[in-house]
Amino acid sequence: QVQLVQSGAEVKKPGASVKVSCKAVGYTFTSYYMHWVRQAPGQGLEWMGIINPSGGSTSYAQKFQGRVTMTRDTSTSTVYMELSSLRSEDTAVYYCARPNDEYSSSFLGDYWGQGTLVTVSS
């Protein structure tokens, strides 16, 4: 069945970068876009951007432009989200989420990763 398996928790210092992975299992990796969303402790959800695993094209939320990079490795069916220049406000759980529709950058659907906690602290 479809699973999105994310990498483990990270602790980073301010100014550093973090790279979170999301491995797709149980479906054709290149047929579905992948979103990234984050959630700070006790806060709401925040969309970061989306990647098309087929060609690697990306679209980022304006807030993260210049600081986020989404990439993919088709040989391992894995997408990555790298966030640089980390600050304490970036402490959050980061999720990957797949649309329900093939070849579409549509809404975040039924499939989500388990989440990766990134803690930024000196």
Place this chain on the structure above:
Amino acid sequence: QAVLTQPSSLSASPGASASLTCTLRSGINVGTYRIYWYQQKPGSPPRYLLRYKSDSDKQQGSGVPSRFSGSKDASANAGILFISGLQSEDEADYHCMIWHSSAWVFGGGTKLTVL
């Protein structure tokens, strides 16, 4: 002013109904948007519940009971998630979302307590 505003909390009794609102910022017309709703329980990722634009443009998420439904209140410029026959398992955070200005935008979420 935030694009989407949700009340931070709501309480209701088991068996009762609850209406969770998602108010769009002034100048953004609720009638033109599909509104998506997600349920999130502690320690878990969100679960897609449904989307609603109109009675002819709506979708129920996979396995989501029919007691969850969507609607709009045009006079309040708001989307509504209606939950009937509340059960203890409905206690969760509920998030609304729209596609606006080339980005997916979420509300701040409503914590629903069933007691």
